[in-house]
Amino acid sequence: MTIAKALPLSRSKRNLMIGIIFAVGIAIGVLAIVAIQSLASQGEQGKQSTARHGDEQSSSERHSDYPKRATGEVVEFQQIFSLESTAEQHKELYTILDHATEAELQKWWMKSQQIERDSHRKFAQQVIIGKLTTINPQEALRRCLDEVSMFQIGTCTRTVFREWSVLQLEEAVEAAISLQGPRQSVAIEAILDTRDDLYESQKFSIAKKLNAEEFYLKLVSEVKASEVIAEPEESWTTLLDDDVDDYLQTDTFIKVAEEWMKQIGFEVLSKIYGMREFRIDRDLVIAVARVDLAGALDYTENILEKYEQETLSSIIIREWARTDALTAVRVASAVEPASFAAMLEREAGRVWSRTKPTELIENIETLSFESRLMPLESAFSKIASQDPAKAITMLSSVEDFVGNTSTILNRIVDEWAKNQPDAATEWVLSNFAQEDPQRQSLLRGALRALALQDPDRAFEIAIEQPASNNRVLESNVIQEIVFYGDLEVAKKLLPRVRESSSKSLIYGDVARAMVDAGQTSEAMELGNDLAESSQQMYYWGVLNWWASQSPKNLYESLDSLSTGDLKSLAATQLIRANQNNPIFSDEQIKQMRNYLNTEDEALLDRLEN
């Protein structure tokens, strides 16, 4: 057939063909653009979907798609942390690690240790450890305990146990049992916090296994408290009435107090006071008052109950003085009445003297006259602990601001003597004449310290000093040795103590120490060394102590006491002690009464009625 014979298409057929060609063109256009975009997005997004449908490449093949440079590993982290927001950084890291194998995670872990920036490294390691836990929790825990900084162990451990407890609870609990101390506490907390889907009985059982029932009760209580936090008073009561030591719930109490404050203002301070929980009231008061120290202090001015007012205002002003003593003192001095102001000034001054003693001394005139002495004593004492010579030199700078500086000097020497008892003692002996009354009071402190270092020398120096107002320094030396030193040394030196108003008291101190050491017969015999006029008081003291410390032992020793009067005195002490601490039966009390002489029986009757 010739071309001449190719006839043209009919109109309808032509239109149909054009339509088909047009449609094909559109389809191809659509497919082309989708294909181009898809290829582009694969390149940008890297791994998007998981392999759980088992569809395509192995993880290493996918990982190989991630951009790398010749230098290698750190680059990935750099890229991640170069993203603008932490949200994107987090997302990126989770995505990248999603299908990492254990071997890859170990490589990532090693890379992470090279990250210099703390915040980046901590976050990277937290995510890596979290992922590692899903594969090999034991290894994850090992890395936490052995390969992170001590300061990160807590966070790391928490991450492990959060993950582990949802994947394999029993194993996690067993692993927690193997930990000790604070690390175990972190693990327990992570498990119980994360597994809030368990029944209470299950959680309690876990806690019991970990010997952490108290922690469980704390958690339960805090959950209850948070559920009713819209009524903070109810939360407060929940925490107070639970079976958990309030001390362990300080942070929770603080949060409730902050919330309560929104409702009742600083009246919450009185609620804290009403807790009568003295170990934590300070922390709670500070947490509340810190919002507005001046406002908090104003509130306390209107409290009627004196002890409450003093307690709360003291805490507030001390906290204020800790950070800004000058302002605290200024504010304190302006409150009414004057007695209240003086108390606050003293509290502020006390803190000031400990935090910035030199500043206090230089600004002592900002405190009112009555409030200066104690802070100055404290400030000079603090300086003397580092540099006694400096403290002594500075003393003259405050002479015009107090009545006299004798008590300040006493504190300086006392403090000096703690570190250098020899030097302090020598200084006193060299600088104060024997007739000077201040020498006595200064030696009292110095020799106490020397007594623990060199009791014999301290004693010799003491007995060389004249008695003053019927008091002798060796009494203080003996007392110090008895309380903090060697009882046998005290017993050896005791007979040389001179007659004084305090001799029988010192004998009493030694006797009490002997009773504590089980030397009860000796303690009773020691009374023979005293003048008869002092013996009654002596035996009264010894038997009183014996009855309070070892009543059963004294009861069993009644017959062995040497005289009827002593037996009667002992029985009296036992019966009186039993009134406050009833350990003896009525029968035993009746037996003791058989030892009473007429006088002691009458005394007891009077006291009992």
Next chain:
Amino acid sequence: MTKDTKVGVSKRSVVIAGTFATGIALGILAVVAFQNIIPQNERPPLDIAQAESNETGTKSDIGLSSLNPGGDGQIEEIFKHKSVFDQYRALHATLSPATEHELIDWWIQSKKIERASHREIAQQVILRYLTAINPQQAIQYLDDVTVFERDSLLMTVFSEWGVSNLDSAIEAAVDLISPQRTIALQAILEIRDDLSDSQRRSIALQLDGEETYLKLIGDKQAAQSIAEPEDSWNILLNDNVYDRQQLQALAVVVEAWFDQAGFEVLSNIYSDAEDFRIKANMTRIIAQIDPNGALDYTRGLEDAEQKWFLSYEIVREWARTDALAALAAATTFEPPSVASELETAISYRWAGSRPFEAIENIEAVSVNARVVTLQIAFANIARTDPSEAIAMLSSVENSVGNTSTILASIVSEWSSQQPSVATDWVIDNFVREDPQRRMLLEEALPTLALEDPNKAFELALAQPESEGTALGLDFLVFRTIARQGDLELTKTLLPQIRENSEIYAYSELAEVLVETGKTDEAFKLGKGLEEELRQFFYQRVVQDWTWEDPKNLFESLEELPSKELKSKAAERLIANNEWKPLLTDEEIEHAKTFLIAEDKGRKSPFE
């Protein structure tokens, strides 16, 4: 082919090619228009195949969030992942492309998540993304959460904000109240560890939180030195940060130090830390790790004070978890007096933390310590259920001499909660003549006086008068009322005080009047008294005044009502000044001019 045919063929080809090209172009344009003109939530171009292979197959991952963002079903889907890691991953994958509007919806839905641990995870991530888009709005959402959840979310907000826009983060933090501002500052300083120290310090100063900055620096330095824990310890103790704010860091250091040096670290803790709370807390850290080993270490210490302090803290910590073991260990401690005190400390702690257990095992407690231990235990129980406590008393009757003081502690606790009820119980269950009734009312009436002073006083007066040296119930109630500051009521009750209590009541009143600066009133009140009582009262006023405000007393010497009283006041001032020298030498000389003959000879005990 003819020319015409050739023309016809080429025309057709052009038409075909043109049509085809037009089709392609239109197809391309249609796709682009669809993606750009109709909103597509800023998502990157979809890979449908990829989306289909998505592991969760959830609608949230493939962008149906635009249809139902944060819907319950989607949140549930996310938390169907068992693993916490996967929950985070899924959340990030879902929320990363979300708009602000969608994130708000997610936030709203997150508030309905009942399970706290899930809610926490969800809200952390949602808020982080919200902050990245609109931090000012994100921070408003913190009002939706409880105070228990707020702090960690606040950290999240400022952690993100501090990176995306530091200046506005600081500005926003300035407006927060103090505790929250501190948290915000902490978050900023931690996340912006790329800034120099001076920059971070400057931020801290802007936010009035220099101590937070110093703490951060201290912690960092301590962490850097942790290979030598003793160095870290010294860094933390000697920095300019209040040690009590560094308890956590100190605890970590102590633990590291213990790993290196063993129990010897206890002695370091004792001698280096000035603050007793630091000493105590750090000692407890070691005790948590190995209480038996720690206690054994203290047995060998020579310094008695150190031995006592450390052993005391160790056993108290031990008692929290295993009181019986702690008791067994303490009984072998030397010397016996210390052993006894340790046992007491354990028992009391035991009674406070596990009262039922302590009661059941009371035979393990030494006889001397049993009664007080039981008092504490029963008081603890009485705090929530006084009836139960009373019912349980009989179970310990054979373990102690008698249970009277234990009952008193129950009533004491009970009356602090329900003073009226507790008082009525005592009245109903003990006859007037029963000494135990009096003992119990001594506990209940002062507390009742805080609630209903008149009733308390009436009940006190209704009891038989006390004999011997015991303080009257009327005095105990009176004292409580006076201390509460109700001076008008106090003055009304004073004439009703019984004779045995009179002196004590006037002494108490004198003290209160002086403490509140009402010395004039004190003297006025005294005028109406009988001579002997008046003298006693005035002397008490002067005595208290000397202690309370010697300067003021000195200035008021001339105004005192009699020369005897002036002399007494002067004598007290002179004596007091020996140990509290608030008066100058000249003032002391002036005070001496008021002394009468009988007071002149009296020497101060301090001369």
